[in-house]
Amino acid sequence: MASPLLDDPRLTAVGLFIEAHLGLTARLAPRFAEYGLSDTEVEVLLRLARTPGGRLRMTDLSAQTSLSTSGITRVVDRLERTGLTTRVSCETDRRGTWAQITDSGMERIVAVLGPHLDDVEKWFTGRLTAGQLDALTEALRIIRDAVHPDAVAGAADAAKTAADNAAAGAAAIS
Amino acid sequence: MASPLLDDPRLTAVGLFIEAHLGLTARLAPRFAEYGLSDTEVEVLLRLARTPGGRLRMTDLSAQTSLSTSGITRVVDRLERTGLTTRVSCETDRRGTWAQITDSGMERIVAVLGPHLDDVEKWFTGRLTAGQLDALTEALRIIRDAVHPDAVAGAADAAKTAADNAAAGAAAIS
DNA sequence: GGGTTACAGTTGAAGTAGCAATTATCTACT
DNA sequence: AGTAGATAATTGCTACTTCAACTGTAACCC
Numbered sequence: 001m002a003s004p005l006l007d008d009p010r011l012t013a014v015g016l017f018i019e020a021h022l023g024l025t026a027r028l029a030p031r032f033a034e035y036g037l038s039d040t041e042v043e044v045l046l047r048l049a050r051t052p053g054g055r056l057r058m059t060d061l062s063a064q065t066s067l068s069t070s071g072i073t074r075v076v077d078r079l080e081r082t083g084l085t086t087r088v089s090c091e092t093d094r095r096g097t098w099a100q101i102t103d104s105g106m107e108r109i110v111a112v113l114g115p116h117l118d119d120v121e122k123w124f125t126g127r128l129t130a131g132q133l134d135a136l137t138e139a140l141r142i143i144r145d146a147v148h149p150d151a152v153a154g155a156a157d158a159a160k161t162a163a164d165n166a167a168a169g170a171a172a173i174s
Numbered sequence: 175m176a177s178p179l180l181d182d183p184r185l186t187a188v189g190l191f192i193e194a195h196l197g198l199t200a201r202l203a204p205r206f207a208e209y210g211l212s213d214t215e216v217e218v219l220l221r222l223a224r225t226p227g228g229r230l231r232m233t234d235l236s237a238q239t240s241l242s243t244s245g246i247t248r249v250v251d252r253l254e255r256t257g258l259t260t261r262v263s264c265e266t267d268r269r270g271t272w273a274q275i276t277d278s279g280m281e282r283i284v285a286v287l288g289p290h291l292d293d294v295e296k297w298f299t300g301r302l303t304a305g306q307l308d309a310l311t312e313a314l315r316i317i318r319d320a321v322h323p324d325a326v327a328g329a330a331d332a333a334k335t336a337a338d339n340a341a342a343g344a345a346a347i348s
Numbered sequence: 349g350g351g352t353t354a355c356a357g358t359t360g361a362a363g364t365a366g367c368a369a370t371t372a373t374c375t376a377c378t
Numbered sequence: 379a380g381t382a383g384a385t386a387a388t389t390g391c392t393a394c395t396t397c398a399a400c401t402g403t404a405a406c407c408c
Contacts, residue, residue: 005287006224010294013307014198016314017298021195022240023321024188040394050180058357066196071395073358095356095403113179120184124191127316133187135309140190142301147197214364232387242366247388249364269373269386 027123028116035112036082040067042116044075045084045109048101055088055100072099084108201297202290209286210256214241216290218249219258219283222275229262229274246273258282 005011025039032042043065048054058076062069076099079085084105090096101109125133179185199213206216217239222228232250236243250273253259258279264270275283299307 002223003284003287005284005291006220008287008291010291010299011220011287013299013311013314014202014294016311016318017195017198018240019322020314020318021191023318024191027321028188038394046180046185049176059355066192068396069357070359070397074394077358090356093356093404097357110177110179113177113182113185117179117182117184120188123321124317125184125187127320128313132309132313132316135306136313137187137190139302139306139310140187140194142306143298144190144194144197146301147201147297148193212364233385243387244367244389245365264386267374267386271387 024123028119031115031119032112034115035108037108037112040065040071040075041079041084042109042112044072044079044099045101045105048085048099049106049109054106055098057090058097058099061099079105198298202293205289205293206286208289209282211282211286214239214245214249215253215258216283216286218246218253218273219275219279222259222273223280223283228280229272231264232271232273235273253279 029039032039037045044061047061047064048056056064058072059069061067061076062072065072067075076085076087079099080087084102086100086102088098088100090098128136203213206213211219218235221235221238222230230238232246233243235241235250236246239246241249250259250261253273254261258276260274260276262272262274264272302310
């Protein structure tokens with residue numbers, strides 16, 4: 001009755017991957033909640049905070065995160081409602097909208113980042129030797145590049161976006 | 175304005191982890207859908223299929239998967255509606271319910287497993303050298319054991335459950 | 349230029365998840 | 379035996395996400 005496939009080591013490997021991810025994110029989420037954020041909101045704020053100019057098009061956000069454009073619309077709705085981001089309409093393409101992180105948003109994400117990194121250290125990076133961490137990171141990068149090419153394409157777009165942002169100047173930062 | 179924390183390498187490591195996981199599961203899901211299953215349903219069927227006797231208490235399923243007991247109730251509802259599992263009331267504890275995989279459920283999970291493993295090979299294990307895969311697995315196991323101790327405790331319970339199942343005999347298998 | 353096609357973002361509807369409350373049952377203590 | 383507290387499973391409610399449909403704008407091609 002039992003198929004040998006049920007015990008395939010590849011199945012164990014994926015299972016381990018999924019369990020580790022699930023458990024880790026479950027450990028990290030409470031800290032975000034403490035600062036009034038969900039993991040999705042942190043992801044969006046982080047992307048914006050790391051982008052020169054602090055803003056990104058809705059579509060770019062969608063490509064860089066785990067969310068559909070529809071999902072992005074709604075996260076940005078929530079973030080805007082709490083004053084952490086603002087929508088800025090795009091001058092050169094009137095279909096477009098920038099999601100712009102506000103000063104308040106930047107303060108919030110920077111505030112949560114310290115404790116968050118402590119959590120990461122405690123549950124993830126601190127559990128591994130430097131060699132193990134390097135090996136893990138390398139393997140993850142290979143997988144990521146294979147399964148999520150958009151992130152790479154998005155990086156190319158990001159360069160263009162950064163250039164646009166630079167052109168737009170610092171006046172619009174908040 | 176930009177905090178140095180925004181570029182912390184630990185942040186990159188977690189990000190890579192999350193992106194790789196997200197991308198991988200996104201690549202694997204369409205195959206499940208092809209067989210009329212969601213990833214949650216596959217997870218539940220797989221746990222049942224691997225358990226001697228093909229059945230597990232709702233609570234055990236909850237501990238071993240990514241779902242709350244409430245979530246398990248609903249997944250098993252769906253699986254039961256499509257005839258892939260059945261509920262069997264527990265003789266020795268009348269509060270309890272077994273989720274029992276049916277012949278149909280077993281056929282379905284075994285059928286999807288072959289193509290699924292091909293996908294896993296294509297997007298995950300096949301991209302890494304044997305050494306890289308070992309290193310990855312080892313690191314993941316360390317993380318998993320740290321963040322998801324329930325899985326270990328659940329294993330102890332599973333031994334007990336297996337004993338119960340053996341006692342119940344083969345008559346109830348389908 | 350005028351029309352077709354593609355794209356950015358939003359919205360409505362539906363599905364899936366968790367939390368908290370509820371019911372039924374078990375365990376332990378006196 | 380009887381009561382108090384824990385536990386198993388389910389259900390109501392709410393929040394979040396996606397898919398598909400829609401609006402407005404841009405790009406292309408004749």
